[in-house]
Amino acid sequence: MTATTPDQSADAAAPTTERGRRKRAAIVSAARAVFEDAGFKDARIADIAKRAGASYGSFYTYFESKDEIFREVVQDVTDEMFETSRSGSGTIDPVERIEIANRKYVEAYARNARMMSVMAEVSAYDDFTGAMNYEIRKRFVDRNAAGIRRLQASGEADPKIDAEIAADVLGGMIERFAQVWVPRRTPEEIEAAVPVLTSIWARGIGLQG
Amino acid sequence: MTATTPDQSADAAAPTTERGRRKRAAIVSAARAVFEDAGFKDARIADIAKRAGASYGSFYTYFESKDEIFREVVQDVTDEMFETSRSGSGTIDPVERIEIANRKYVEAYARNARMMSVMAEVSAYDDFTGAMNYEIRKRFVDRNAAGIRRLQASGEADPKIDAEIAADVLGGMIERFAQVWVPRRTPEEIEAAVPVLTSIWARGIGLQG
Amino acid sequence: MTATTPDQSADAAAPTTERGRRKRAAIVSAARAVFEDAGFKDARIADIAKRAGASYGSFYTYFESKDEIFREVVQDVTDEMFETSRSGSGTIDPVERIEIANRKYVEAYARNARMMSVMAEVSAYDDFTGAMNYEIRKRFVDRNAAGIRRLQASGEADPKIDAEIAADVLGGMIERFAQVWVPRRTPEEIEAAVPVLTSIWARGIGLQG
Amino acid sequence: MTATTPDQSADAAAPTTERGRRKRAAIVSAARAVFEDAGFKDARIADIAKRAGASYGSFYTYFESKDEIFREVVQDVTDEMFETSRSGSGTIDPVERIEIANRKYVEAYARNARMMSVMAEVSAYDDFTGAMNYEIRKRFVDRNAAGIRRLQASGEADPKIDAEIAADVLGGMIERFAQVWVPRRTPEEIEAAVPVLTSIWARGIGLQG
DNA sequence: AATGAATGAGGTTTCATTCAT
DNA sequence: CATGAATGAAACCTCATTCAT
Numbered sequence: 042m043t044a045t046t047p048d049q050s051a052d053a054a055a056p057t058t059e060r061g062r063r064k065r066a067a068i069v070s071a072a073r074a075v076f077e078d079a080g081f082k083d084a085r086i087a088d089i090a091k092r093a094g095a096s097y098g099s100f101y102t103y104f105e106s107k108d109e110i111f112r113e114v115v116q117d118v119t120d121e122m123f124e125t126s127r128s129g130s131g132t133i134d135p136v137e138r139i140e141i142a143n144r145k146y147v148e149a150y151a152r153n154a155r156m157m158s159v160m161a162e163v164s165a166y167d168d169f170t171g172a173m174n175y176e177i178r179k180r181f182v183d184r185n186a187a188g189i190r191r192l193q194a195s196g197e198a199d200p201k202i203d204a205e206i207a208a209d210v211l212g213g214m215i216e217r218f219a220q221v222w223v224p225r226r227t228p229e230e231i232e233a234a235v236p237v238l239t240s241i242w243a244r245g246i247g248l249q250g
Numbered sequence: 251m252t253a254t255t256p257d258q259s260a261d262a263a264a265p266t267t268e269r270g271r272r273k274r275a276a277i278v279s280a281a282r283a284v285f286e287d288a289g290f291k292d293a294r295i296a297d298i299a300k301r302a303g304a305s306y307g308s309f310y311t312y313f314e315s316k317d318e319i320f321r322e323v324v325q326d327v328t329d330e331m332f333e334t335s336r337s338g339s340g341t342i343d344p345v346e347r348i349e350i351a352n353r354k355y356v357e358a359y360a361r362n363a364r365m366m367s368v369m370a371e372v373s374a375y376d377d378f379t380g381a382m383n384y385e386i387r388k389r390f391v392d393r394n395a396a397g398i399r400r401l402q403a404s405g406e407a408d409p410k411i412d413a414e415i416a417a418d419v420l421g422g423m424i425e426r427f428a429q430v431w432v433p434r435r436t437p438e439e440i441e442a443a444v445p446v447l448t449s450i451w452a453r454g455i456g457l458q459g
Numbered sequence: 460m461t462a463t464t465p466d467q468s469a470d471a472a473a474p475t476t477e478r479g480r481r482k483r484a485a486i487v488s489a490a491r492a493v494f495e496d497a498g499f500k501d502a503r504i505a506d507i508a509k510r511a512g513a514s515y516g517s518f519y520t521y522f523e524s525k526d527e528i529f530r531e532v533v534q535d536v537t538d539e540m541f542e543t544s545r546s547g548s549g550t551i552d553p554v555e556r557i558e559i560a561n562r563k564y565v566e567a568y569a570r571n572a573r574m575m576s577v578m579a580e581v582s583a584y585d586d587f588t589g590a591m592n593y594e595i596r597k598r599f600v601d602r603n604a605a606g607i608r609r610l611q612a613s614g615e616a617d618p619k620i621d622a623e624i625a626a627d628v629l630g631g632m633i634e635r636f637a638q639v640w641v642p643r644r645t646p647e648e649i650e651a652a653v654p655v656l657t658s659i660w661a662r663g664i665g666l667q668g
Numbered sequence: 669m670t671a672t673t674p675d676q677s678a679d680a681a682a683p684t685t686e687r688g689r690r691k692r693a694a695i696v697s698a699a700r701a702v703f704e705d706a707g708f709k710d711a712r713i714a715d716i717a718k719r720a721g722a723s724y725g726s727f728y729t730y731f732e733s734k735d736e737i738f739r740e741v742v743q744d745v746t747d748e749m750f751e752t753s754r755s756g757s758g759t760i761d762p763v764e765r766i767e768i769a770n771r772k773y774v775e776a777y778a779r780n781a782r783m784m785s786v787m788a789e790v791s792a793y794d795d796f797t798g799a800m801n802y803e804i805r806k807r808f809v810d811r812n813a814a815g816i817r818r819l820q821a822s823g824e825a826d827p828k829i830d831a832e833i834a835a836d837v838l839g840g841m842i843e844r845f846a847q848v849w850v851p852r853r854t855p856e857e858i859e860a861a862v863p864v865l866t867s868i869w870a871r872g873i874g875l876q877g
Numbered sequence: 878a879a880t881g882a883a884t885g886a887g888g889t890t891t892c893a894t895t896c897a898t
Numbered sequence: 899c900a901t902g903a904a905t906g907a908a909a910c911c912t913c914a915t916t917c918a919t
Contacts, residue, residue: 061878080374082291086914096880098917107914162371165289178430206446210427217422221387237415245450269898270903295889305905310890312903478919479882498792500709503909514884519911521882580789583707596848624864631844636837639805655833663868688899713893723901725896734893 056103065103067093073114077155081111081163112169118156119173123180125149135192135248140239142188143215146181147231150219157220182212189246199247211242265312274312276302282323286364290320290372321378327365328382332389334358344401344457349448351397352424355390356440359428367429391421398455408456420451474521483521485511491532495573499529499581530587536574537591541598543567553610553666558657560606561633564599565649568637576642600630607664617665629660683730692730695720700741704782708738708790739796745783746800750807752776762819762875767866769815770842773808774858777846784847809839816873826874838869 056062071093075084086107090100104110125145132138164171186208192198218238222231265271280302284293295316299309313319334354341347373380395417401407431440474480489511493502504525508518522528550556568575582589604626610616640649683689698720702711713734717727731737752772759765791798813835819825849858
């Protein structure tokens, strides 16, 4: 994949029939599975087509290129990472809110772990994927920053802290935790570590005596 | 690159003459530059040879394959990351020690940033590189854990904290900070952020009132 | 070609369309011609493809490797050598039967002479081809042994002779005759020598006063 | 190896010192071993040099090319095949003489079996080797023809037989026997089969009853 | 639309031979 | 003469993309 900017002028027409929509969806789903198994470079169109029960040529009826379908899968992942982390919580206790947010992020990451890893691979040489990665991160960090500023305003968090940097750094801590722990540890181990994350986070911004 | 374990049975001979040593070093150096520019998959032997002022065949005088030279470069990076982070500091103040350690890691990362990124790419499908990455991380995290335990023993850090998990998580925070900031920010911005990292770290383990 | 055992897990798909079948057959035919001209080692995929009017890649649509197509050609030759020598003769005179069998073998060899020679070359380092060569020989020798035993049972051939060894040795005589004479002599010379072969064979097993 | 005619204008000088002669002999010996192990095409100059304890460059001090050294080895084999089969026997009994000659050929073949097989491989594309093979065969067949004519003159063998063709055909029987049996059977089995060869040969030319 | 065959640029690797030291 | 590094022409194989049916 060469460095590119998103190109919306898709030549491959959107399917008009129900059957076409199903086939298209099958290809996207198969592509995601193949990318997860093989990474981007080693994924072959032939494998995607076979896995989708489609022919070689059918792939190109729906997608212009390998890049294009990869971007569609990346977009799906990005959307889901957004979606999941969006819903707020009803609680009032700030530490509990932080823990819920952290847990949500880790859970969303777990559902998309392989693709997140492949996106990290591809970001190295593809601008679009890099931008998507950045978006996911930015959304997460921005929400964290807003939360910290709110806690500073209410006098619960240390007002001397730079909220943007702290949110960036602490968000990175969660990201890295997910990257490292999700593929290697059991759900129970991860669950047990989340309170440690929360505690560090809370102390880090001066919450709690 | 297919998943592999380190293989010491190098078929390509070590150079016996001074001239050979120079050419070999030139190839390693050129290879690193090419990997940094292009990543692993897109790096071409032809480019490495040309950049080293060597012929196509000369490459294969010293290295069996693209995999082999990549591992040599990875080994070099790993060694340097170890080397740098090893030397202790003379100070006694724990916060200052943490800051020095963090700054050292970030500086070492900065010197190897592109290769660290390529290694992240390749770790996805190559066991050797994955193992090297793991080694770097483990070394860093272990040192941190020892430091935390020491501070707990001296009563400076909160003894209720699980030192291993905290070291893992806080180490990840530094790693991710380096990954994200080094390629995108100026040295000044990074320098300015390090105290934030240090502060969060220190508070996170219960240092300071 | 490295030593191998036959591998039935062909990855290259069998053609499903008529067009595909034609192209595949053209490639097999071209391959045989190229192997006959150049032997195995010097045969180049590019030449096979060009001769078949196909592109480089088309070759790999149907065959995994040079080894695989060589085996297919070898299989064809083997089949034809079997086929030809199978049909019995109607005559009752044992000497006449021997002469017919010898002539048939030599004729079959003549039709496949170049490939038989290439197979001899390749047998030196490839197990599959060696096995095919062995099969051809075994089939021929076994039939001869049965014939000799029949003649011994009917009292026409010397019963003291070891039929298996005699069949092996006399079969080898025919094989070697074909190897040496077919490429170097005219059909007329060969035709004229066949009765000598027959006479030696017949006398050798004690037929005729 | 491309088709060539023997070229006596060797550029590589004959060694003048004793040490040079020894090294040259070591290279020839190593080359033979490598050709026997690997055949012609797969034999590498590097392996020959290493096996001879010589450097890469030394090889080219003594030999112009891979072809040249192969021809030297082939010449050695040819000489030895000649040498061995030359010495006559003292006996008078014609059948015994035939048996001795056959046994001698098989024994000489056994000593050179691997190289004879490699020569068969190379004969397919190299004229010089083909000529050597032909020489070996011709010498053997000619001697046989002379023997048959002698027996015809003395009234022991059937005078109606064409001595040249019979010698060719029966010689081929021995050759093929050696090719097939030597690599696959034990010396005892071979020894046991030689009388069958002799018997067929003797009967074939009308000797005995 | 669907199918699957056809294309060919692009990359890796080998190794006989030459050449600088 | 000895050494071993340097050269580069081949040759193989892959696979995204195009195209004929």
